Amino acid sequence: MSQSFLKKALEGYHPYIPGEQPPDGEDWVKLNTNESPLPPSPKVIEAIAAAAGESLRLYPSPTAAPARHAIAEHFGLDANQVALGNGGDELIEMCFRAFAGAGDRVAYSTPTYPLLDPLCRVHEVTPSTHPTAEGWTWTPDFVDDPAPLKFLVNPNSPTGTHHGRMSVERVLARSSGVVVLDEAYVDFAPESQLELLGRHPNLLILRTMSKSYALAGMRIGFALGHPQLISDLDAVKDSYNLNRLAIVAATTAIEDEEHHQKIVRHVVAERAWLEDQLREEGFEHSASAANFAFVKPPLGASAAAVADALRERRVLIRHYDREPIAGWFRITIGTRTQHERLLTALREIL
Template sequence: MVVRARRPLIRPLVQRLHAYVPGEQPKIPGLIKLNTNENPYPPSPKVLAAVKAAVDCRFRLYPNPTSSALREKLAKLHGCAPENIIVGNGSDELLALATRTFVEPSPKSKVSSATVQFFSPSYSLYPVLAEIAGAHTNAVPLNADFTLPALAALPKQGWDFKAALSLITTPNAPSGRGYSTAELGALCTKSQGVVVLDEAYVDFARENAMALAVKHPHVLVSRTFSKAYSLCFQRVGYFVGHADLIAALDKVRDSYNVNGLGQVAALATLDDLPHYRRNFRRIIATREQVTRELTGLGWTVLPSQTNFLLARPPRFPAEEWLAKLRARKLLVRWFKYPAVRDYLRITIGSEAEMKTFVQTARQLAT
């Protein structure tokens, strides 16, 4: 009997792939978790009541396949039509759809039609999505202080204004830097491919770029209910943009992609925005207070327009601080990438959590 060699079962692209590593979700009693930029405060009581009321016999039915009620309510909020909105299983799903919809697979080719580009450092999921889509990846460095390079300098830095898809985190993660609508608008105007402005943290910023999605036919703005609206558990995000782009994404979207309870929770959230805006102000006030206190302890804290801080600690390396804080049941995030390896990313928790963090930082610094 001749045994034939079996062909490889896994695509070479997947074998080479370095998967995205999400933030740790440990089960340590008493841990203060400041590593994944979750909101420290629970959803509105109205949201919890709506979700509990939806736990009924409808569980046997599929959810609304296009999140139509949610799209209609979001359209009213943003002053557009439901056709300008697509809802996803978190904004991550929509970012993946964008790579599949707007980019021609050709990983070994540097042609613009096969290029996904982004600034570095930014969301580390972007290169993973590009690789999965079989695209050419173009990572362009930010300035040393994590600000955007001047428009005229971008081509020298390697930015391709003809790239099929440009992904721009604004405000930036992991630095927390905010970018003005004016500079983003200039970049979008010059771009010929699709530009996604990823506004996952925009509710903690001074301005937003939603108007650019209405103004430009090639611009999409990405939003999520996770960071600001305490719905990480439900995974709901959305894109706003020109109806042609949204229709194209919808062709690629999986059916029934947003779970029913997620739709219920997001709808109830939009009915209680004043509750969340009070939380935004509370988190921003805590962020500014912690910035002042850490600066006083010798930390170098970057200006933030998000619900986290990127800060360089004193005395010993950031990775060593990570271990010392964890030993004291304080979990923050450290990245090994050269541009940020000297920093820790610290989620803004509740006032009590941040008081404990600052007290511990003071003890470790002395």
């Protein structure tokens, strides 16, 4: 084996492994990475095409200023309450850079977004993990954890669980550090916690354009919070973290609320339909407020074997093999045609 120059703190490190991306143009039913089943707004595609010209010679706005202003206006905030990231993932990483130093603790409830574990290793912080209670709910230990940085993923992935306002406020009231509320999936849920921003200077809300704006390929995330938290994030960001095309896409997408709502309505309606169908096939199901269903095949079926058999039929979903979610599937909400192919394949396999 060749010599490793990786820093000592990363010995035995397991990086985050993104879901499989099959080659473009092949006939896959891709329900494994929570992308949008519908395309982006035609206005966004036009705006990107118009921006793909000579000006690419120049660096973009370092603060993604046009997008920052458009997003602030959309949410009724000031521009100094908005930060942009190269996807929500970069904003999560920026939170580690800004708010958790080597040796600090970072608190989160498990199971949750698997990016957090590797980020703890990279930043040499100690994960303060709290297994969820019955119904994937947050425990009092987690609520009271005094870590300088705490993540709430709401709705959560992969469970789809959504905690309401009272639960979120309880965490905020009991937390002394920064509370990052990752609302990547909130557009598909009954409520967001935007209204809490004015009351809690330690609250940072993260959003992404990868799901409900159908722009996963453009890498756009944004954070909303108190101007102090926003300037802390900006202080640690890469100089030009959004490229010119992403800035144009973000600005145009946030202004096309009609298209955004069309995607949300589709996903919410199809989620209900798919969950019903899977229940009829004998699947156990856990209520999901996100753009995926969280389900477990009927007793006796091995999740890994079912996922492999689906893959042979060019249907990709996510399955889990570690407790407490061993045997569960996370299935992204797709189109009706994709769902029918999934169900046909499942009927053959089961």
